[in-house]
Amino acid sequence: MNESGQARTAAKMAKILCIDDESTALNIRKRVLETAGHQVQTARSGEAAIRLFRSDSFDLVLLDYWMPGMNGIVTAREVKRINPSVPMIILSSLSQLPDETMGVVDRWIRKDEGPQFLLNSIKDLLNPAS
Amino acid sequence: MSTVNAFASQRPLPAPDASIGDHESCGHTVQFYAEDQSLVAALTRLVSTALGTGSSAIVIATEPHRDALTQALHASGLDTMAPIRQGRFILLDAAETLAKFTVDGWPDSALFSELIGGCVAHAKAASHGGDARVVAFGEMVSLLWAQGKPDAAIRLEQLWNDLAETHSFSLRCAYSIASFAREEDSETFLKICAEHSAVIPSESYTELSSDVERLRNISQLQQKARALETEKAERKSIQKSLQLRESELADILENAVEGVQQVGPDQTILWTNKALLNLLGYTAEEYIGHPLGCFHVLQYVFEEFWAKLMRRENIYDYPAELRCKDGSVRQVVIHSNGLWENGKFVHTRCFVRDVTEQKRLEQVLRTAEKQAAMGRVAAGIAHEINNPLETVANVFYLLRDHPSLDDDARELARIANEELDRVRHIARQTLAFCRDSESPVSVSLRLILDDVLEAFRRQMQTNGVTVERRIETDGLVVAFPVELRQIFINLIANSLQAMPEGGTLRVSLRHGSKWTANPSRPGILVNVTDTGIGIPGKHRRKVFEPFFTTKAEKGTGLGLWVSRGIVQKLDGTIRFRCTKWRGRSLTSFAVFIPTDGMGFSVS
Numbered sequence: 001m002n003e004s005g006q007a008r009t010a011a012k013m014a015k016i017l018c019i020d021d022e023s024t025a026l027n028i029r030k031r032v033l034e035t036a037g038h039q040v041q042t043a044r045s046g047e048a049a050i051r052l053f054r055s056d057s058f059d060l061v062l063l064d065y066w067m068p069g070m071n072g073i074v075t076a077r078e079v080k081r082i083n084p085s086v087p088m089i090i091l092s093s094l095s096q097l098p099d100e101t102m103g104v105v106d107r108w109i110r111k112d113e114g115p116q117f118l119l120n121s122i123k124d125l126l127n128p129a130s
Numbered sequence: 131m132s133t134v135n136a137f138a139s140q141r142p143l144p145a146p147d148a149s150i151g152d153h154e155s156c157g158h159t160v161q162f163y164a165e166d167q168s169l170v171a172a173l174t175r176l177v178s179t180a181l182g183t184g185s186s187a188i189v190i191a192t193e194p195h196r197d198a199l200t201q202a203l204h205a206s207g208l209d210t211m212a213p214i215r216q217g218r219f220i221l222l223d224a225a226e227t228l229a230k231f232t233v234d235g236w237p238d239s240a241l242f243s244e245l246i247g248g249c250v251a252h253a254k255a256a257s258h259g260g261d262a263r264v265v266a267f268g269e270m271v272s273l274l275w276a277q278g279k280p281d282a283a284i285r286l287e288q289l290w291n292d293l294a295e296t297h298s299f300s301l302r303c304a305y306s307i308a309s310f311a312r313e314e315d316s317e318t319f320l321k322i323c324a325e326h327s328a329v330i331p332s333e334s335y336t337e338l339s340s341d342v343e344r345l346r347n348i349s350q351l352q353q354k355a356r357a358l359e360t361e362k363a364e365r366k367s368i369q370k371s372l373q374l375r376e377s378e379l380a381d382i383l384e385n386a387v388e389g390v391q392q393v394g395p396d397q398t399i400l401w402t403n404k405a406l407l408n409l410l411g412y413t414a415e416e417y418i419g420h421p422l423g424c425f426h427v428l429q430y431v432f433e434e435f436w437a438k439l440m441r442r443e444n445i446y447d448y449p450a451e452l453r454c455k456d457g458s459v460r461q462v463v464i465h466s467n468g469l470w471e472n473g474k475f476v477h478t479r480c481f482v483r484d485v486t487e488q489k490r491l492e493q494v495l496r497t498a499e500k501q502a503a504m505g506r507v508a509a510g511i512a513h514e515i516n517n518p519l520e521t522v523a524n525v526f527y528l529l530r531d532h533p534s535l536d537d538d539a540r541e542l543a544r545i546a547n548e549e550l551d552r553v554r555h556i557a558r559q560t561l562a563f564c565r566d567s568e569s570p571v572s573v574s575l576r577l578i579l580d581d582v583l584e585a586f587r588r589q590m591q592t593n594g595v596t597v598e599r600r601i602e603t604d605g606l607v608v609a610f611p612v613e614l615r616q617i618f619i620n621l622i623a624n625s626l627q628a629m630p631e632g633g634t635l636r637v638s639l640r641h642g643s644k645w646t647a648n649p650s651r652p653g654i655l656v657n658v659t660d661t662g663i664g665i666p667g668k669h670r671r672k673v674f675e676p677f678f679t680t681k682a683e684k685g686t687g688l689g690l691w692v693s694r695g696i697v698q699k700l701d702g703t704i705r706f707r708c709t710k711w712r713g714r715s716l717t718s719f720a721v722f723i724p725t726d727g728m729g730f731s732v733s
Contacts, residue, residue, distance in 0.1 A: 028521050035528065093514075112520065
């Protein structure tokens, strides 16, 4: 993580890359994250997400699992390959994801857990000591 | 020898019978004959020669032979009345005479000697002339043979021989050659011949006119005899092979794994093999001889089956249900057709295969497939619902603190968010059916229960609920951990909700057996019992129905339905019971999960 990232982390704000193929869900999720003070950039596909991730620095990546083309886990593997230090959260409606998912991302959150749960999980990942 | 006397007027007498001059005066000859007329012709010659020379003739014969003889003698011009009056011609019935000296079917020597000896003496006295003889003909021996008394026939032959030692006469016996038509008659035939001093073959030999012809005839008979022996040996061999084959076939049918039976035209069971008796549990006496329809559960099915047979149809895979001795029912399929001879139905050929287990597994599979399909549909729906639900939840989250909303609008948003929570809960419970991993693992029910009870610990403390555990085993089962957790979350949550003012929650875990007719199926029994408000009687039948709840606004009504679905997928069972104990209601849910590993065999 670079200096600005460290500063943001210290302020409990993060620059988050949020990926989802559904624009409405993506935009509302972005606004929820922004209410918590986070900066959010969005991508509507795995390919676009990778391009953004290469060109900028992020504190956390939040991905949807089911996406057409390059799905969440494939995207997550590529992100991890580029920068393994960035924590990742994968969002899904499913009750249980394959084991391979857990080896790539840091947290799996079900979409029905609610926005507060998501924000708390982001906070836990960015500030593990707390 | 006297000359031919007055009764030889109209016709020339038959040529003298050489047997009188050729044999000893007390000879014992046996004549075999094929045709009665041949015997009568020979007898006529014998008698006419005797009477014509002043000798006496005793004829002990059957009525037809006596009548034919008398007629032939008259036709030859011989007056029989005079010799009869003189006592030189004695005609006796063979059966009547035989009866006079047999005791219990056996010839008595004393009675024979007295009766026949007396007759011979009388005839001897009546004969005249220096060379007068007594010629006797008897077929009593033939009668005994025909009655199936060969030993008695031989004994009578011996009595004649014994009589010949004290009386002077010649004797001719006669047997139909057809009486010795079987292989097993050979030995007795030889014994009979051995009791005679001369044997006259049947007319096929005696009618031959030269020695050359007779030798040819003998050679031919030898060849035929040899051919017959060969054929007999071959037939025996073939018969033995056939018997072996029959025995093998009978063994195959009797011991076949499938049921085989024959049913007669009156629908009575004629025969069945062991497999079918064992399948249905009847003894042969309880099954064979009874109407087939008695053992069919559905009469219209049996009637249609029989109608098809009567229409000469070949029946394949005909489904039916058969009633066993213990009252249970076996599902079978029947192949059958009928044996018809000269247009008449003789019996069925039925092959019966038990498909009870197959049907049960098919039903289990159909249920599992239906559940899987339903689960997939539910998963698809739930999955699709969760996406917009997340967005809506996020919107309400944003609205909660939106500056443009007044208190009333904010309250409305809060209510909407609460209702949304209920929808999310339903979607979550529905998705509990589905999983992405296809492999169940070995799970400790003890750990699952510990986890769940720990999760509810704070709520139980708050409500004043005391927990009593009775854990006797780790309770290892093969399942999906999240599903097992869901079962007990639902049960314990229900119990806590039934005890808002406190109470006791008892959880037990032990080895057990399934509550069916098959008590040997091993498994794990979990009981969750609470001392809450119980389940009203009118609701008890609906407890496992989806969307049924007694918890007004709080319940989705899916918890027990989901739990039962999960248990059934594990091939287990879930039951509940409401009782009273010391004045308190007890509601107990019991979950059985098998541990024999068969639960996932069809999923």
